[in-house]
Amino acid sequence: MTNEKLDAFFLTEEQSGERKINLLRLVFLLVFLANEFSNYYLLKVVEGWLHQRAVATMLAWIAYAAGAWYLVNRRRLYGRAVKYVSAGADALFLALTIVLVEGNNGPLVPVFYILIVGCALRYSYRAILAASAFSALGYAAVWYTSFGNPRLTPIPTYSAIIHLLIMVMMGAFSAYAVNKMRGLVLKFAENFARREMAEGALSRYVSRQVAKKILDSPDGGSAMGVGRRTQAAVLISDIRGFTPLSEGMDPGELVALLNSYFSRMVDVVFRHDGTLDKFVGDALIVVFNDPFEQTDAERRAVACAAEMQREIEAFNREQTAGGRHTLGVGIGVHCGPVVAGNVGSESRMDYTVMGDTVNFASRLQGKAPAGAVFVSGAVKAKTDGAFSYKSAGMMEFKGYREAAEVFALQA
Numbered sequence: 001m002t003n004e005k006l007d008a009f010f011l012t013e014e015q016s017g018e019r020k021i022n023l024l025r026l027v028f029l030l031v032f033l034a035n036e037f038s039n040y041y042l043l044k045v046v047e048g049w050l051h052q053r054a055v056a057t058m059l060a061w062i063a064y065a066a067g068a069w070y071l072v073n074r075r076r077l078y079g080r081a082v083k084y085v086s087a088g089a090d091a092l093f094l095a096l097t098i099v100l101v102e103g104n105n106g107p108l109v110p111v112f113y114i115l116i117v118g119c120a121l122r123y124s125y126r127a128i129l130a131a132s133a134f135s136a137l138g139y140a141a142v143w144y145t146s147f148g149n150p151r152l153t154p155i156p157t158y159s160a161i162i163h164l165l166i167m168v169m170m171g172a173f174s175a176y177a178v179n180k181m182r183g184l185v186l187k188f189a190e191n192f193a194r195r196e197m198a199e200g201a202l203s204r205y206v207s208r209q210v211a212k213k214i215l216d217s218p219d220g221g222s223a224m225g226v227g228r229r230t231q232a233a234v235l236i237s238d239i240r241g242f243t244p245l246s247e248g249m250d251p252g253e254l255v256a257l258l259n260s261y262f263s264r265m266v267d268v269v270f271r272h273d274g275t276l277d278k279f280v281g282d283a284l285i286v287v288f289n290d291p292f293e294q295t296d297a298e299r300r301a302v303a304c305a306a307e308m309q310r311e312i313e314a315f316n317r318e319q320t321a322g323g324r325h326t327l328g329v330g331i332g333v334h335c336g337p338v339v340a341g342n343v344g345s346e347s348r349m350d351y352t353v354m355g356d357t358v359n360f361a362s363r364l365q366g367k368a369p370a371g372a373v374f375v376s377g378a379v380k381a382k383t384d385g386a387f388s389y390k391s392a393g394m395m396e397f398k399g400y401r402e403a404a405e406v407f408a409l410q411a
Helices: 003-042 048-074 082-100 111-122 125-145 157-202 208-216 242-247 251-271 297-321 356-367 377-383
Strands: 228-239 275-280 283-288 329-344 349-354 373-375 389-395 404-409
Touching: 003 048, 003 082, 003 111, 003 157, 048 082, 082 111, 082 125, 111 125, 111 157, 125 157, 228 242, 228 297, 228 356, 251 275, 251 283, 251 297, 275 349, 283 297, 297 329, 297 373, 297 377, 297 404, 329 356, 329 377, 349 356, 356 373, 373 377, 377 404
Parallel strands: 329 373
Antiparallel strands: 228 283, 228 329, 275 283, 329 349, 373 404, 389 404
16 A cells, blocks of 8 residues: 555544544534523523623634534535644644633543544544644633632643643653554554555465465465475366467457457366466466465366356357357376475566476377366276276377377366
8 A cells, every 4th residue: 555545544543533533523512501501590500691601602603613513514514734734723722611610620631631532533643732722822811811810720830730740641651642543554554455465466376365375374474485395286288279279360350259258267267176288379287286285286177177168158159149259278187396486687577387297298188189087097096986997099199109098188
């Protein structure tokens, strides 16, 4: 996540917090106004002239609060400066109310602390520091006006200094906590973005589910890039007669055909939790049992090959119905030891598997006619109970001295 996106995120949260503060302010003031009327008319504990002053200042404060609520909550008008104006206005109205009702030592003084802590809803350490400064200035004004009034007992200097220090400290601690929270959110967002990028990169080779499993593993998926020897089942498919087909097609039509074909094949591969090694022209190389162990890797590979052929049949029916080219694909499956890992340069690396097992799988698919799945004797031995095979006879393969028996998967 970029700093711009994170800044936009916190701006949205600031606006949301400002709307909450506007609502809470209105509720508080209305309750406070109701309490003032109760004290005057019911309990009769407030003098008339003080009551008039209290009502006047509270109505002015309520008018401001209603205007802020309308503009920010209803009209959705908001800018970064709003939080500072709002914090300053609240401190000003509170100080004015305390001075006018001569409550210098009264129960309204702690409201300054509420203004500081409540500012945390804005998710801005600067706003909290501003609220702390405004509250300290407001209380300083209350302290100053307590002198020279014969009806008031002046606030002792030591008491005023303690209040001021607490306000500053509360603002500093709250601002630190909010700033720390923002840092943690940034760190989480960066880690989440890196994970999303890693998952997207891994999804080139494996399904989303397997990608998540790799990233959740203790090594965090680093094993994908480490060269290793492992046992694997390798599936290779190839389009028959592709070269003459491609020479007679429009390039755009050819690319669209391949993209449509590969999309469907990759979906099948991922349904069986295969790892996509690479596309080589019109060929597809798939690995099972890497990077995660799959005790039934050979069964998965054969099942995947069978479903790929069924999917090709469905694909060809759609192509025929639309008057487009159809495809014939041969598939070979072999199992054995391979070397796996990321291979390439510092600027570009790709996952791959290498070794005789891969070479023989390639030779095997080269013998398979369109629509057929050929497997080696090793694969047949490990999947004989799960699938039906028919011997395709002994075959010779380029690069191998001895002939090997090949088995065709039966539908």
